[in-house]
Amino acid sequence: MSAAKTPLVATAGAPQTQLSVEPGRYPKVRRDESVVEKLHGVEVADPYRWLEDPDSEETQKFVEAQNELTNEVLAACDTRDKFKALFTDLYNYPKYGTPFKKGSRYFYYSNSGLQQQFVLFTQAALDAEPSVLLDPNTLSEDGTVALRDASFSEDGTLLAYQLSSGGSDWARIQVLRIGADGAPEQLPDRLEYVKFSCLAWTHDGLGFFYNRYKEPEKAADLGTETESATDQQLCYHVLGTTQSADCVVWAMPDCPTWMSSAEVSDDGGSLLLYVSEGCQPKNRLFYLNLSKVPKDKATGALDFSGFDLFSGGEKLPVVKLVDDFEASYDYVANEGDLFYFKTNLDAPRYRVVRARLPSPGPPSSWEDAVAHHPRDLLQSAVALKGDSLALRYLRDVRGALALHRLSDGGLVREFKLPGIGCIGGFSGSRKGTQFFYSFQSE
Structure with missing residues (x-):
């Protein structure tokens, strides 16, 4: 700006403006005195419960009357x-997102100023001319189709991305192939009934993990339903196959409101499975050695059919590293079987710990890699190539950035920022020595 x-x-x-509205002009709303519930021994009336049904004729008429009054008032507002x-x-x-690198190419999001949606750009080098990879603004006339999330394959040649319409939580997943010149090629893969989903490619580029729900009763009008979505499933999609062939890798029918997400380790050999309940910064943490999953003889892709929740006969060989909701755990990096996690266990300002998998012992025994800071809040940790760990802190309500050694957590240097401000986007890769961040100040 x-x-x-x-x-x-x-x-x-x-x-x-001196605009005002007489109370008598507001639409009349019916009170239903018959709706009374007893909560913790106290009777609570809910006379407007009927308004919770958006499909009823009475609700729609009330909304139309509200909109009519609103439009009249706005028309008189000089x-x-x-x-x-x-x-x-x-x-x-112009607005720019933090750049990041996947494979040999760089990517970033940008908005020229008043575009409805940010556009995804790519370039072959930092000083090369950028080109548009995906522009959601071209996908609908009113600009209400949004790019929700995107995940690149390890070599950067494939992109799985989520699109949603009209602000709905429901999304669909589609896939692009990215040519050597950065040109996109739309692939036929299309996955429906996706919500609150992860996107995690296996390093062979043959498939990815994602989350979906069973087909809703009103599948033709997604986003207008009032019932809660339950029984989330973690699936694995093999590129070039139909969604009906996707295996359900993980689900929790005994806990229908719990949700899961997956992340593939930097070396491609492990799957980290997160299970959450609500919005608290707490999760369970499970581990799967992907070498224990067989491969399809024809395609070479991982074959989870034997472990499919509904049709497979085998139990997925998952190791439950943390099986409670006492703290949060996020994968940072690994060196072979030595794994690093960012956690708030006994550390409200977070710390980085290390544990040797698949038998690390209780989380309370995991060693500090970067100790709990006495003052600063650890917001992000990105491991780079070699023995480097970039850390983003919040210090006295302003951003701070430091480089540590991954091996022992020792401080290498603190970076001088342009001034007092906040650090936004933060990206880096275990395969590179660069990291990027965005900085905002007055």
């Missing part, structure tokens, strides 16, 4: 156009 635009609001002030012009001017500047 240019420095000239910021004082505009302070000096000129926001446009003012400052509306001034507000629009002011906010449009303030928001109309």
Whole structure:
């Protein structure tokens, strides 16, 4: 944002209006006095429960009446156009996401100013000319199709991405192949009924893990349902096959509200499985040695059919490293069987610990790699090639950045930032010596 635009609001002030609405103009709403529930021994009335059904004719008529009044009021607001012009001017500047590298190419998200959705760009080198890889703005006339998440294969030649419409949590997954010149080629793979999903490729580039739910009753009108989605499934999709052939790798029918996600280790040999309950920073942590999963003789892809929850006869050889919801655990890196995790176990400001898998002992026995800081909040940890670990901290409500040794956690150097501000995006790879971050200040 240019420095000239910021004082505009302070000096000129926001446009003012004397607009008011008489209470009698508001749409009448029916009270249903018959809805009374006893909660913890106390009777609680809920006379507007009927409004929770968005499909009922009465609810729709009430919403239409509200919209009609709103439009009348807005039409009489003589400052509306001034507000629009002011906010449009303030928001109309180029925005860039933090670049990252996959395979031999670099990628970043950008918005020219007023685009509905950010565009994904790619370039062969940091000083090369960028080209558009995926522009969600071209996928719908009103710009309401959004790119929710994207995951590149290890060599950077394949992209699995999620698209959602109209702000819905439901998404579909599609796949692009990326040519040597950065040109995208749409592949036929299309996965439906995806929600709150991970995207994790196996390093052979032949398939990826993702999460889905069973087909909803109103599958033709996703996003309008009011019932909760339960019984999430973790599946494995082999590239070039139909979704009906995907194996259900993990599910928890005994705990229908729990959710899972998966991550493949940097060396490609292990699967880290996270199980969560609600939004608290706590999760269970399981481990799978991918060498114990057979491969399909025809395609070479991992074959989970023997472990499929519904049709397989074998139990997935998962090792439960942490089987409670006492703390959070996130994979950072590994050197062979020595794994590093970022955790808040006995560390509200987080620390990095190490454990030797698959038999690490209880989490309380895991050694510190980077100890709990007495003051700073550890926000991110990215392992780089060799013995380097880049750490992003929040220190006295401002960003801080440091480089440590992975082997013993020792501080190598702290980076001088451009000023007092916050660090946003943070990216790096175990296969490279570069890392990127974004910095924002006044």
